[in-house]
Amino acid sequence: MVNKLDEMETKLNEQIEKNISLNKRLAESVADGVLDQVSEGLAQTQKEKLASLAESVEFESEETYREKLETLKESYFASKKESAAAKTETLSEGVDNAAPESYTGSMAAYLRTLGSTLAN
Numbered sequence: 001m002v003n004k005l006d007e008m009e010t011k012l013n014e015q016i017e018k019n020i021s022l023n024k025r026l027a028e029s030v031a032d033g034v035l036d037q038v039s040e041g042l043a044q045t046q047k048e049k050l051a052s053l054a055e056s057v058e059f060e061s062e063e064t065y066r067e068k069l070e071t072l073k074e075s076y077f078a079s080k081k082e083s084a085a086a087k088t089e090t091l092s093e094g095v096d097n098a099a100p101e102s103y104t105g106s107m108a109a110y111l112r113t114l115g116s117t118l119a120n
Contacts, residue, residue, distance in 0.1 A: 027059050028059075030059070030062055030065075031054075031059045031065055034062060034065055034066050034069060035050070035051060035054055035069060037066075038050070038066060038069040038070060038073055039051070039073070042073070042077060046076075046077055049076065050069070050072060050073060050076070050077075053072050053076070054069055054072065057069065057072070
């Protein structure tokens, strides 16, 4: 009876270990799928950067993992686009005031050409 009980406990422990292993593989697979979805539209280098950042994120559930990855994506990749747009706006705003009418000759022609190019 004792031997049979030990044998059953051993089998139960093996099944528990298999179950843990399968759950871990399933979580990794789901996490990879979420990472692929979140990283759509990014350049390959950005996808790799996001993947390396995602390694430190703990997978609790698909929803929370997705939210955390979206936050990482926005904080690392969206701000650069916004800052580039802000720089462009700043530059275009400064052009209107930078062309005084005291220039003559070829400099005036260059300024008119630049002004018309930036206005388009």
